[in-house]
Amino acid sequence: MDMILVYTTFPDMKTAREIVRNLVKKRIVACANLREHEAIYTENGKVKETREVGALLKTEVSRWKELKGEIQRLHPYETPLLLRIDVDRVNREYAEWMKRVLG
Structure with a gap:
């Protein structure tokens, strides 16, 4: 199995949980870690600061x-x-677990 990590962000924890739960349920990802953090970015020429949720998704290629x-x-x-x-x-044990979870 060729493992990949996919990083994405969401506007809030509720949205992140709903989408990630859907991905896990469909066995597209084995699991995910969600963490709220500060984001600083440019939008329409202005620097903005907001809170968002980063998600580290674990799956196979x-x-x-x-x-x-x-x-x-x-x-x-x-x-x-x-x-x-x-x-x-x-580690082999984690890879074997992912393989079982993803089917």
């Missing part, structure tokens, strides 16, 4: 296309971040 499609379909942002990180190594 074969589910990348499906994961992108689901996030783009469900996400409230016009342009959601979808940052894929290919995992070079992971």
